[in-house]
Amino acid sequence: MALANDPASEIQELTQRINYLNYQYYQNSVSEVSDYDFDMMLERLQQLEHQHPELRLPNSPTQRVGGTITKSFKTVFHKYPMLSLSNTYSEEDLREFDKRVRKIVGDEVEYVCEQKFDGVAISLTYENGEFVQGATRGDGTRGDDITANVRTIRDIPLQVHGNDLPESFEVRGEVFLPLQVFEQLNAEREEAGEQLLANPRNAASGTLKQQDSAIVASRRLGCFSYGFMSSSSPFDTHSESLQAIQKWGFKVSDTWRKCSSIDTVLDYINEWEQKRHELPIATDGVVVKVNSYALQEELGYTSKSPRWAIAYKYPAMSAVSRLLEIQYQIGRTGAVTPVAIMEPVLLAGTVVKRASVHNANEIQRLDLRLGDIVHVEKGGEIIPKITGVDFSKRPADSMPIIYPTHCPACGSELVRAEGEANFYCPNEEGCAPQIQAKLEHFISRKAMNIDELGPKTIEQLYRAGFVHNVADLYDITFEQLVNLERMGEKSANNILNSLEKSKQTPYDRVLFALGIRYVGSTVAKKLAEHFTDIEALRGAMFEELIAVNEIGERIAQSIIQYFSRPEHQELVERLKAAGLQFKSENTAPEMESNKLEGKTFVISGVFESVSRDELQRIIVSHGGKVVSSISAKLSYLVAGDKMGPSKLEKANKLGITILSEGEFLGMVN
Numbered sequence: 030m031a032l033a034n035d036p037a038s039e040i041q042e043l044t045q046r047i048n049y050l051n052y053q054y055y056q057n058s059v060s061e062v063s064d065y066d067f068d069m070m071l072e073r074l075q076q077l078e079h080q081h082p083e084l085r086l087p088n089s090p091t092q093r094v095g096g097t098i099t100k101s102f103k104t105v106f107h108k109y110p111m112l113s114l115s116n117t118y119s120e121e122d123l124r125e126f127d128k129r130v131r132k133i134v135g136d137e138v139e140y141v142c143e144q145k146f147d148g149v150a151i152s153l154t155y156e157n158g159e160f161v162q163g164a165t166r167g168d169g170t171r172g173d174d175i176t177a178n179v180r181t182i183r184d185i186p187l188q189v190h191g192n193d194l195p196e197s198f199e200v201r202g203e204v205f206l207p208l209q210v211f212e213q214l215n216a217e218r219e220e221a222g223e224q225l226l227a228n229p230r231n232a233a234s235g236t237l238k239q240q241d242s243a244i245v246a247s248r249r250l251g252c253f254s255y256g257f258m259s260s261s262s263p264f265d266t267h268s269e270s271l272q273a274i275q276k277w278g279f280k281v282s283d284t285w286r287k288c289s290s291i292d293t294v295l296d297y298i299n300e301w302e303q304k305r306h307e308l309p310i311a312t313d314g315v316v317v318k319v320n321s322y323a324l325q326e327e328l329g330y331t332s333k334s335p336r337w338a339i340a341y342k343y344p345a346m347s348a349v350s351r352l353l354e355i356q357y358q359i360g361r362t363g364a365v366t367p368v369a370i371m372e373p374v375l376l377a378g379t380v381v382k383r384a385s386v387h388n389a390n391e392i393q394r395l396d397l398r399l400g401d402i403v404h405v406e407k408g409g410e411i412i413p414k415i416t417g418v419d420f421s422k423r424p425a426d427s428m429p430i431i432y433p434t435h436c437p438a439c440g441s442e443l444v445r446a447e448g449e450a451n452f453y454c455p456n457e458e459g460c461a462p463q464i465q466a467k468l469e470h471f472i473s474r475k476a477m478n479i480d481e482l483g484p485k486t487i488e489q490l491y492r493a494g495f496v497h498n499v500a501d502l503y504d505i506t507f508e509q510l511v512n513l514e515r516m517g518e519k520s521a522n523n524i525l526n527s528l529e530k531s532k533q534t535p536y537d538r539v540l541f542a543l544g545i546r547y548v549g550s551t552v553a554k555k556l557a558e559h560f561t562d563i564e565a566l567r568g569a570m571f572e573e574l575i576a577v578n579e580i581g582e583r584i585a586q587s588i589i590q591y592f593s594r595p596e597h598q599e600l601v602e603r604l605k606a607a608g609l610q611f612k613s614e615n616t617a618p619e620m621e622s623n624k625l626e627g628k629t630f631v632i633s634g635v636f637e638s639v640s641r642d643e644l645q646r647i648i649v650s651h652g653g654k655v656v657s658s659i660s661a662k663l664s665y666l667v668a669g670d671k672m673g674p675s676k677l678e679k680a681n682k683l684g685i686t687i688l689s690e691g692e693f694l695g696m697v698n
């Protein structure tokens with residue numbers, strides 16, 4: 030951002046920019062700049078306001094903790110404000126902090142060092158040992174009541190036992206999406222041709238704000254607790270409280286350590302700079318806290334942060350390089366992804382020359398030009414990304430990036446559906462990289478697993494004009510194969526055998542292999558369980574599709590769209606004729622009775638003794654039918670824990686009989 034040089038305009042620009050970034054971060058879970066850049070902007074604003082207090086604007090972000098409150102959850106006031114921590118990036122500042130502390134409370138000070146977890150702050154309230162409320166930080170004074178979602182997190186006890194329990198207390202912690210789960214979620218999204226989640230923190234924050242707590246439960250969020258608050262604390266020190274809450278059942282990371290001097294604090298920081306990458310959650314620094322509660326009280330607070338704690342942040346893993354080119358990759362669904370090609374640069378131990386730019390909007394937002402000197406960062410995400418441009422070094426001959434209007438591979442005009450960030454090449458039948466990517470997906474391990482056919486052979490077969498779509502693979506002949514370059518008879522035979530063997534691949538994997546947009550392997554399994562053959566699936570109406578657990582409107586629409594195209598119908602017919610499996614084996618539920626014949630059910634919420642799938646199976650096996658929406662014709666609503674309030678309200682209005690889990694099971698047993 031080019032800043033004005035008179036203080037009044039600079040203050041105004043910074044205020045606007047930081048407020049916007051805060052809005053994006055807290056409302057939309059998007060971080061548009063690195064933490065470092067954000068902190069630098071905030072620091073600059075603080076400095077200017079300090080020099081010119083009369084110029085400070087009433088909405089200045091320096092006057093609040095940060096963030097605002099989202100509308101869709103109930104707003105709750107925090108009993109104890111959720112403050113932030115002052116940040117530092119240098120040893121010098123840490124020593125200053127230590128000096129300030131010792132000046133006030135004397136030299137007998139002990140610190141506790143902890144990891145600074147990069148997730149979402151949470152406040153957990155307990156009354157008489159029972160978990161009663163979970164809230165986000167919001168603006169520090171008021172946050173969102175996300176109790177229902179918090180209940181799904183296993184690291185948070187719902188009932189606490191212990192003889193030293195105060196009647197009412199709060200625990201503070203950080204909710205996170207374990208890195209492994211994040212990677213798995215993204216792998217699933219990639220498979221399904223969906224946009225990837227930017228990083229684990231955004232994913233965790235987005236998950237916590239889901240309206241459906243069943244989705245939250247499925248994401249396996251974790252929580253590290255790091256703070257205890259109560260009006261009558263039974264503890265004298267922070268370390269005692271950490272030990273106690275761990276005993277009570279909270280998950281406390283065992284990475285914390287007591288340090289008796291600032292030098293041992295620095296040892297801790299150095300020790301963890303590398304080791305932190307082995308933790309299940311991204312961390313971006315170390316929090317140093319004065320251990321004694323009495324001394325904490327003596328040190329007190331500023332309006333935004335405690336004087337008894339400080340966060341040391343590790344420098345971001347970033348580097349600077351020159352942007353040489355933007356390449357456009359066409360995926361199997363036709364999605365166009367811009368990839369930045371840069372001069373090779375060392376970043377966090379590896380040489381990097383490609384970085385992701387996500388989509389067309391990102392190029393505009395960053396104001397990227399060819400030849401620019403760019404900042405590249407590697408955060409929680411696996412692929413490095415461009416986070417900014419050094420405008421002061423922009424070469425005079427830098428070239429604006431003109432986003433292609435036509436597919437760079439086949440020349441078709443690109444399309445962009447409303448509300449989508451990506452452009453797509455619609456030429457499914459004739460765009461070479463798209464066709465090859467579809468073929469590669471089809472043969473991949475989780476799909477048909479045709480291991481003898483690698484991407485190289487696929488390319489050769491496509492170039493030779495033998496294969497245009499996945500059905501053509503089953504028409505390849507021995508002669509066609511042996512005539513390919515570097516192909517011996519043995520390999521040709523192996524390929525044919527491998528293709529033959531693939532005909533036994535189970536139906537759900539065949540469905541996944543078709544590459545229908547948004548149908549990843551998990552969704553394909555669900556579909557195959559419910560629609561036990563392809564006829565049932567391709568004839569399914571929208572309503573029937575969304576009645577299946579985990580199949581949403583977007584997936585349903587995509588399936589309907591897929592089968593509406595004659596070329597896809599023909600493809601499926603050819604694959605069927607080739608002998609592929611288009612039927613689930615023995616998955617049709619056995620009929621146990623016809624007790625529920627003629628009855629329709631809506632299942633909502635989370636259940637204790639059975640899964641939703643199991644409930645669905647039971648209903649069908651007793652002759653009942655599961656539907657997705659509540660109407661006057663509905664026979665029963667089976668209501669689990671945490672079902673959506675709107676569903677409940679509608680059912681009550683229409684006078685539908687609502688069954689608890691126990692009541693329903695009683696009906697069939």
Ligand code: IVH
Nearest residue numbers: 112113114143144145146150203255316335
């Ligand atoms: S203590 C008043 N301990 O950092 C201090 N915070 O900038 C309360 N955080 O909102 C926070 N790890 O989300 C504390 N070990 C840790 C932490 C931690 C991460 C986050 C927390 C807070 C932010 C403060």
